[in-house]
Amino acid sequence: MPELPEVETVRRTLNELVAGKRIERVTVTLPRIIQRPEEPEAFAAALAGHTIQSVERRGKFLRIILDGLVLVSHLRMEGRYGVYKQDEPVELHTHVRFHFDDGMELRYKDVRQFGTMHLFAPGDDLTLPPLNKLGIEPLEEAFTLQAFKKAVASRKTKIKPLLLNQEHIVGLGNIYVDEALFTAGIHPERTPDTLKAADWSRLYDAIRATLGRAVDAGGSSIKSYVNGQGEMGMFQHELLVYGREKEACRSCGGPISKSVVGGRGTHICLRCQPLPKAGKRANQVKQAAK
């Protein structure tokens, strides 16, 4: 599921629902979710008695700020949070429960069991894994065109895997990277050295616009994603290429095709996102030499 817009939507909702609540105790029923400290019992014991102050976000990670602790949570593919009354039936795939002292509880559900939680002392969370190597936030002021190019332009990888790598820019996942590349008219297999100034500018604008609009829409609900209040995001209705294989391109009417790039399902309009002929430049050099 969740890329930056979905995590940001969860963050906002969760912040409304749990800020100010005091944790009485924590129940962990799937130990592998808890990565730090190693023992789930130690994780639960450390959180007891602490009050949630706010919910922040770094890339696709949630940072739950407590008095004297920071809980870093990644939803991976299908992790979900919800706030329930303690007497409500516990749904299948609920793995962690934060029992508050007011009769409510925060529950973490995760069908695929891929999600992670790390607990840190304040300040440590940003300097230790998994947050320490994260790249620039694409919706913050520091993300300028210059900063964007500086982060990725010298790399030799195809542009799609490059944009998915959270060490350079955070927040893009498989949906929004396809959307941004389409909007910019750039084929996902192009490498940075083939991009001209106008390409960089369009790609930069497309990343900001795509993520910004998706945040405004409350994210995309592709399969199971719902925010902390169980509401669906609406951006899936605005998707231009993702999930639209064989449908008509909204720009040129041509077919959207699906292939695999960097091991990920990839949606493109070949007419709008042409792949420059390999070796064209080399051929031009040969021609000039004759």
Add this chain to the structure above:
DNA sequence: AGGGCACCTCGGGCGC
């Protein structure tokens, strides 16, 4: 550095 696979469960699609 880049590609491939593993982590897990579920559901959709395809084939019989």
Add this chain to the structure above:
DNA sequence: TGCGCCCGAGGTGCCC
């Protein structure tokens, strides 16, 4: 038409 199997799914991390 119905059932069962296989593959793929929005993300990362570790292997080579």
